[in-house]
Amino acid sequence: xxxxHNSVVILGLGLIGGSLARSLRATGFSERxxxxxxxxxxxxxxxxxxxxxxxxxxxxxxIVGADIIVVATPTLTAAQMLNTLLPLLPADGSLSVEGSxxxxxSGPVLTDVASVKGSLRDAVVTxxxxxxxxxxxxxxxxxxxxxxxxxxxxxLFQYHRVILTPEPDSDPQALDLITRMWDSTGADVVSxxxxxxxxxxxxxSHLPHVLAYALVDALAQSEVSEDIFRFAxxxxxxxxxxxxxxxxxxxxxxxxxxxxxLEAIDSFDxxxxxxxxxxxxxxxxxxxxxxxxxxxxxxxxxxxxxxxxSSQD
Amino acid sequence: xxxxHNSVVILGLGLIGGSLARSLRATGFSERxxxxxxxxxxxxxxxxxxxxxxxxxxxxxxIVGADIIVVATPTLTAAQMLNTLLPLLPADGSLSVEGSxxxxxSGPVLTDVASVKGSLRDAVVTxxxxxxxxxxxxxxxxxxxxxxxxxxxxxLFQYHRVILTPEPDSDPQALDLITRMWDSTGADVVSxxxxxxxxxxxxxSHLPHVLAYALVDALAQSEVSEDIFRFAxxxxxxxxxxxxxxxxxxxxxxxxxxxxxLEAIDSFDxxxxxxxxxxxxxxxxxxxxxxxxxxxxxxxxxxxxxxxxSSQD
Numbered sequence: 318x319x320x321x322h323n324s325v326v327i328l329g330l331g332l333i334g335g336s337l338a339r340s341l342r343a344t345g346f347s348e349r350x351x352x353x354x355x356x357x358x359x360x361x362x363x364x365x366x367x368x369x370x371x372x373x374x375x376x377x378x379x380i381v382g383a384d385i386i387v388v389a390t391p392t393l394t395a396a397q398m399l400n401t402l403l404p405l406l407p408a409d410g411s412l413s414v415e416g417s418x419x420x421x422x423s424g425p426v427l428t429d430v431a432s433v434k435g436s437l438r439d440a441v442v443t444x445x446x447x448x449x450x451x452x453x454x455x456x457x458x459x460x461x462x463x464x465x466x467x468x469x470x471x472x473l474f475q476y477h478r479v480i481l482t483p484e485p486d487s488d489p490q491a492l493d494l495i496t497r498m499w500d501s502t503g504a505d506v507v508s509x510x511x512x513x514x515x516x517x518x519x520x521x522s523h524l525p526h527v528l529a530y531a532l533v534d535a536l537a538q539s540e541v542s543e544d545i546f547r548f549a550x551x552x553x554x555x556x557x558x559x560x561x562x563x564x565x566x567x568x569x570x571x572x573x574x575x576x577x578x579l580e581a582i583d584s585f586d587x588x589x590x591x592x593x594x595x596x597x598x599x600x601x602x603x604x605x606x607x608x609x610x611x612x613x614x615x616x617x618x619x620x621x622x623x624x625x626x627s628s629q630d
Numbered sequence: 631x632x633x634x635h636n637s638v639v640i641l642g643l644g645l646i647g648g649s650l651a652r653s654l655r656a657t658g659f660s661e662r663x664x665x666x667x668x669x670x671x672x673x674x675x676x677x678x679x680x681x682x683x684x685x686x687x688x689x690x691x692x693i694v695g696a697d698i699i700v701v702a703t704p705t706l707t708a709a710q711m712l713n714t715l716l717p718l719l720p721a722d723g724s725l726s727v728e729g730s731x732x733x734x735x736s737g738p739v740l741t742d743v744a745s746v747k748g749s750l751r752d753a754v755v756t757x758x759x760x761x762x763x764x765x766x767x768x769x770x771x772x773x774x775x776x777x778x779x780x781x782x783x784x785x786l787f788q789y790h791r792v793i794l795t796p797e798p799d800s801d802p803q804a805l806d807l808i809t810r811m812w813d814s815t816g817a818d819v820v821s822x823x824x825x826x827x828x829x830x831x832x833x834x835s836h837l838p839h840v841l842a843y844a845l846v847d848a849l850a851q852s853e854v855s856e857d858i859f860r861f862a863x864x865x866x867x868x869x870x871x872x873x874x875x876x877x878x879x880x881x882x883x884x885x886x887x888x889x890x891x892l893e894a895i896d897s898f899d900x901x902x903x904x905x906x907x908x909x910x911x912x913x914x915x916x917x918x919x920x921x922x923x924x925x926x927x928x929x930x931x932x933x934x935x936x937x938x939x940s941s942q943d
Contacts, residue, residue, distance in 0.1 A: 458861060458863045459863075477863070478860075478861055478863075480861065507861075509857070513854065513857065516853075516854050517854050517857045517858055517861050518861075520849050520852060520854065520858050521849070521858050521861060521862040521863070521866045522862075522863065522865060522866065524845070525845065525865060525866055525869040525870075526865070527902070527905055527909075528841060528845065528869075528902070529869065529924075530905065530920060530921050530924040530925075531898060531901045531902040531905050531920075531924075532837070532838065532841065532898055532901075533924040533927050533928050534901055534920055534923055534924040534927070535897050535898045535900070535901040536833050536834070536927070537923065537924065537927035538901075539833060539897065540829075541826065541829050541830050541833065542927075544822070544826065544830045545830055545833050545834050546927070546930065546931045546934055547791075547934070548771060548791055548793065548820075548830050548831075548834060549834040549835075549931065550771045550772075550790070550791075550834070550835065552835060552838060552839070552871070552872045552875075553834045553835065553838055554931075554935065555868040555869070555871050555872070556838045556841075556842065556868070556869055556871075556872060557838075557928055557931070558865070558868050558869075558928075559865045559868070559869060560924045560925060560927075560928040561925055561928045561929055561932065562865075562925070563925075564917075564918055564921035564922040564925055565918070567917075567921055568914055568917040568918045568921055571909050571917055572909065572912050572914060572917070575909055575910070575912065578909060579906065579909060579910055582902065582906050582909075583906075584848050584852065585844060585845055585848045586899070586902065586903075587848070588844045588845075588847055588848040588851075589840070589841070589844040589895065589899065590899075592840055592843065592844050593892065593895050593896075596840075596884050596885065596888055596891060596892060596895075597888070597892055599885050599888065601881055601885060604877075604880075604881040604884055604885070605877055605878070605881045607843060607844075607847055608843050608877035608880055608881055609877040610847055610850065611842075611843040611844075611846040611847040611850065611873045612843075612873060612874055612875070612876075612877055614846050614847070614849070614850035614855075614859070614873075615846050615870055615871075615873040615874045616874055617859065618859045618862065618867075618870070619874065621859055621860070622867065
């Protein structure tokens, strides 16, 4: 018997939490969608927009009757949020939350949306000794340059990946439930280990952001900075777009995924120094080999994206 | 009296040369547009498409009667092209090319479109002792992922910058003529020194390309490379798009602009190492300061681009 999902409680109604609520409402995945948060205006706006049924500013009250609880607070506060939340719940699988429609003795299934998983798991294990079996960490790879519930959209997750990072002793039914929840939003759900998630995200997202910030900052402080921005063209615009991302969020992510990010920076820097040496030596063959190999990889990525998109049309 | 521009000869009919021909034809800037090149099929196709009036595979024959000669061959061959071309012309301003409609004794005005200017000037000065007064080096900041005359377009230069790098003893009328030629294509023409051009282009274009190639190559060789490309999202796609650029062209540019590029790489690397240290030390304030400063610069750039575009609409 699979776990029920009549009631979903979203903790933090921003871009991600709001978009999830919109999507679960649109597909009818849950009968009841409610939210908790610190800022009443955002929550009231969520009710006004029809995104959630109701809200509470009191965490204990908010989670009464929950089948699924989604921690959708920012990355750096997710650990604290989980460690505040877990003591309010029954020990893993032994008791149900008062009024829950979940199977007797099962309690709600928990998940989150934070961009880094290792630091979150460590924080929970440090506090509680082990990972609760019904806590399935997850990360929807979706976002927007805008933030807040007003920017939320029903199709934010469509065609996007959601990575879940279950542990060896995670509850398989809990994993199944969170998988089905994200499936219903149109996302492509995959599972991998926490370490793999953090390494992949460091490489594909966190490192590029650090490089873009470093480049724009270096140029802004150069002697020719005025001309740099006057004469920059399309390639530069695309390359530096992510340097316009929210500094607070990226400061948090950089620290939370510190270890994997430092490894990614060092690996990148080794390759950059090799290229630098080839340029200094005017080694045309070495440059040609590296650029050609990189272009082939990038072209494969383009083809892969095109195939993924068309298979979902 | 300004120099005539009845006859424009384009050496190398690729994306840039072909687009320039289309544009000059559309605006009626020149009565006669002809071309020279190594590959007859491209030139014949140019005539077929109505882009040029005629062509020659013989350089001496091709430049007879030229008012303007545009060297539009690739960056690395531009120097050799100029040094082959210059001996065929009269000494600066002393003689006219046979049959030229130029003012008696003036000879044609020369320009080019290469991405790097310093190495080109050095090659000419080494060969000839000085820069000819009627050679005005230039660089249209425009391009496409496609190449060849088939990819050329009449509006490639519209709303784009063209940088000219006249020397202190350049002929003012020659500079005026080349300025007006690019003006007629809808481009925004500006002048700066060769050194400034090469520094600005190293920072805004050549360095980002090297970083994108280094990143994609580093990721392709990592242990998680398969997952990296599977789970990469929009930010990564934009950030690495330029790694799909033509390896031959970027190998040439990297070597031609070696000195300015090495300085740009080192300046970038200093900033990256500072950020790395802040991440390693979990220095939230330092990260926040740098990311915020970079975001502000990038946002100013976005505003500047928007203003530039709207002023031209």
